[in-house]
Amino acid sequence: MLRLMDRLNPQVLRILALLAVLVAVILFFAAVVPNYLNGRLFNRVSSSVAIMALIATAQTLVIITRNIDLSIGSTVGFVAFATGSLITNNPDLGPVVLVLYAMALGAVFGAINGLLVAFARVPSIIVTLGTMALFRSALVEYSDSKSISTANLPEWLVSFPNTVLWQWGQMQFRAAFVAAVVVVLIVHVALSRLRAARRLYAIGSNPEAAEMAGIDTRKTVFVAFVLAGALAGLGGFMFLARFGTITVVAGLGFELKSVAAAVVGGVNIFGGSGTVIGALIGAILVDLIDTSLVRWQMVSEFWREAVLGILILLSVAADALLMRRLVAARAAREHRKAEERIARELAAQAQGPAP
Amino acid sequence: MKSFKTLGLAAALMISGASLATAQTALEGGQEVDMVLLPKFLGILVFDQANEGAQEAHAELENPGDLLFVGPTPENSVAGQIEIMTTSATQGQGAVMLSNNAGDQIAPAAQAAQEAGTRVVTWDSPIPGGEGEDVFVAQVDFGSIGVVMADMAHSILGGEGQMAVLSATPDAANQNAWIASMQEVLAADEKYAGIELVDIVYGDDQAEVSYNRALSLVDQYPDLGVIMSPTTVGIQAASKAMQDEGLCDQVKVSGLGLPSEMVSYTMNGCAPEFALWDFRDLGYLTYYTAYGLATGQLVGEIGESFTAGRMGDYTIEEDPGRPGAKRILMGPFTVYTAENVEAAAQ
Numbered sequence: 001m002l003r004l005m006d007r008l009n010p011q012v013l014r015i016l017a018l019l020a021v022l023v024a025v026i027l028f029f030a031a032v033v034p035n036y037l038n039g040r041l042f043n044r045v046s047s048s049v050a051i052m053a054l055i056a057t058a059q060t061l062v063i064i065t066r067n068i069d070l071s072i073g074s075t076v077g078f079v080a081f082a083t084g085s086l087i088t089n090n091p092d093l094g095p096v097v098l099v100l101y102a103m104a105l106g107a108v109f110g111a112i113n114g115l116l117v118a119f120a121r122v123p124s125i126i127v128t129l130g131t132m133a134l135f136r137s138a139l140v141e142y143s144d145s146k147s148i149s150t151a152n153l154p155e156w157l158v159s160f161p162n163t164v165l166w167q168w169g170q171m172q173f174r175a176a177f178v179a180a181v182v183v184v185l186i187v188h189v190a191l192s193r194l195r196a197a198r199r200l201y202a203i204g205s206n207p208e209a210a211e212m213a214g215i216d217t218r219k220t221v222f223v224a225f226v227l228a229g230a231l232a233g234l235g236g237f238m239f240l241a242r243f244g245t246i247t248v249v250a251g252l253g254f255e256l257k258s259v260a261a262a263v264v265g266g267v268n269i270f271g272g273s274g275t276v277i278g279a280l281i282g283a284i285l286v287d288l289i290d291t292s293l294v295r296w297q298m299v300s301e302f303w304r305e306a307v308l309g310i311l312i313l314l315s316v317a318a319d320a321l322l323m324r325r326l327v328a329a330r331a332a333r334e335h336r337k338a339e340e341r342i343a344r345e346l347a348a349q350a351q352g353p354a355p
Numbered sequence: 356m357k358s359f360k361t362l363g364l365a366a367a368l369m370i371s372g373a374s375l376a377t378a379q380t381a382l383e384g385g386q387e388v389d390m391v392l393l394p395k396f397l398g399i400l401v402f403d404q405a406n407e408g409a410q411e412a413h414a415e416l417e418n419p420g421d422l423l424f425v426g427p428t429p430e431n432s433v434a435g436q437i438e439i440m441t442t443s444a445t446q447g448q449g450a451v452m453l454s455n456n457a458g459d460q461i462a463p464a465a466q467a468a469q470e471a472g473t474r475v476v477t478w479d480s481p482i483p484g485g486e487g488e489d490v491f492v493a494q495v496d497f498g499s500i501g502v503v504m505a506d507m508a509h510s511i512l513g514g515e516g517q518m519a520v521l522s523a524t525p526d527a528a529n530q531n532a533w534i535a536s537m538q539e540v541l542a543a544d545e546k547y548a549g550i551e552l553v554d555i556v557y558g559d560d561q562a563e564v565s566y567n568r569a570l571s572l573v574d575q576y577p578d579l580g581v582i583m584s585p586t587t588v589g590i591q592a593a594s595k596a597m598q599d600e601g602l603c604d605q606v607k608v609s610g611l612g613l614p615s616e617m618v619s620y621t622m623n624g625c626a627p628e629f630a631l632w633d634f635r636d637l638g639y640l641t642y643y644t645a646y647g648l649a650t651g652q653l654v655g656e657i658g659e660s661f662t663a664g665r666m667g668d669y670t671i672e673e674d675p676g677r678p679g680a681k682r683i684l685m686g687p688f689t690v691y692t693a694e695n696v697e698a699a700a701q
């Protein structure tokens with residue numbers, strides 16, 4: 001067991017630690033909430049996390065480069081509304097066109113952020129705080145106080161998220177969730193295998209060094225925002241498909257939820273490290289805690305946010321402690337092994353010249 | 356001395372004459388007064404309908420002043436409302452018509468506005484404590500909403516079963532008052548003895564939160580029969596959630612909703628009955644009230660009566676739900692079922 005752990009890299013260890021916290025949370029609620037552990041819980045959380053998984057992934061791309069995107073919730077809302085408006089007026093458009101439209105629109109919002117952050121050199125927290133309000137107001141203006149209604153959406157769009165691809169007992173694997181996981185996996189593989197994607201990490205861990213190593217930091221940060229915008233646009237499409245009814249409050253608060261999911265998922269808020277798989281598990285954890293708290297009678301409505309905050313802090317702390325313990329244990333073992341080796345070599349040396 | 360007495364008598368006659376005159380005021384149009392219609396936040400259909408009603412009244416009264424429809428963005432509702440209230444007072448607006456989403460937190464700003472000469476008329480949702488408010492234009496009697504919601508639950512459940520409430524935000528004054536009145540009705544009348552109110556949850560008037568809360572209710576209460584949602588966002592999200600999960604046979608949805616948004620759920624049986632009033636009328640009546648107060652044609656005293664254009668006569672009365680506060684009661688509202696919803700949705 002210990003030897004196995006030595007062979008795993010820290011990112012994998014982190015994900016294992018997160019999964020342990022996830023199991024602990026499930027066991028805790030199973031103990032305090034009657035009729036809790038069943039397939040329906042899986043269906044609830046998986047359907048609901050399908051949207052947040054994409055948005056947390058988008059947020060992760062930006063956070064890795066030592067930036068943040070607070071406008072992501074407004075982007076999701078605007079894209080959901082605009083995409084809904086497009087399909088309402090042109091009911092014959094196909095899925096591919098609609099998805100591309102949503103992603104392109106999101107990418108445009110991302111590009112606005114990216115230009116201001118990368119080229120105008122304004123800190124991302126300030127830029128996106130501004131664009132958060134800007135995009136939301138644009139939505140209020142664009143919507144003209146109308147809302148998108150499920151009744152005007154084509155059948156394929158509305159039924160897509162809940163289509164059951166396969167079923168295992170009561171657990172249903174639905175199209176939206178499976179699609180989101182596939183997207184997260186693609187981004188994960190790209191981030192860990194593509195040379196260009198490694199630049200994001202390089203910039204996040206040390207911008208000056210990255211620049212000196214010949215990386216075009218401006219272009220890379222810009223691209224990170226554009227990609228995040230496109231993913232947020234995809235999230236907006238999923239939001240439209242799942243809820244059907246889109247008003248100007250769509251996606252409100254997603255910026256902080258996505259940051260929470262990423263941070264809980266072990267993405268370093270100061271950039272340079274983290275995985276989108278971690279962000280996915282973080283999104284699942286936050287959603288699970290949120291869903292479960294509603295069913296826990298002990299916690300009143302007014303305390304729920306506070307308890308959610310405390311549980312997020314606890315899970316981050318537990319994750320950090322666990323990680324530190326594991327890393328320290330490994331370091332200690334390696335240290336011990338090295339000492340043994342040195343001792344053996346010394347002994348060999350001491351024995352060597354004697355005879 | 357005698358002349359003084361006559362003067363006093365004349366003055367007394369004049370005062371009683373004046374009070375007789377205000378007893379039934381026909382509002383005179385054409386006076387210039389700038390006014391602000393301030394909804395909870397922008398971008399929700401019912402508030403836009405209220406604005407249409409107010410604009411109609413604005414044109415009818417031939418007010419040469421401006422009627423502004425300004426509101427905060429959704430994520431900034433409470434702070435934004437307080438800010439707009441303060442700004443309106445500084446600008447010297449004649450009246451602010453407020454659908455309050457800020458609880459009693461807005462009272463200091465509203466009082467400051469009143470002191471600066473701006474009349475504050477609330478509609479849709481009042482200032483709970485009544486401080487800083489001239490009069491509240493109530494869409495329907497808050498007590499009667501309780502009765503209607505209890506009756507809809509009674510008819511859907513067949514008199515026996517579990518009900519849960521999915522409301523808007525925990526500090527929305529109107530929803531809280533309606534839920535409280537429904538709880539009173541449920542407790543007071545033997546007719547509702549078979550209905551058990553198991554929980555009250557809040558969806559923050561956001562589709563995704565309301566959707567998830569509705570599903571959590573179903574998971575938590577396996578015997579739940581009806582979800583009562585006194586908000587247009589909540590009722591729709593809950594209906595969609597029940598439809599998506601194939602639960603409509605088991606759990607029905609009811610409450611307050613817009614016919615155009617609810618028609619499909621009423622026709623397929625997910626939400627067999629719901630109710631609402633006309634938001635255009637509410638905006639229209641609110642405008643008449645605010646115009647009367649801002650131009651000084653109304654004082655804002657209990658017992659004062661006036662004619663609000665096409666809607667007829669209304670009287671300022673004591674608000675039974677909020678001691679010390681005043682209201683004008685619009686009423687009534689319509690209950691929608693499969694029989695009348697399609698016509699109303701057009």
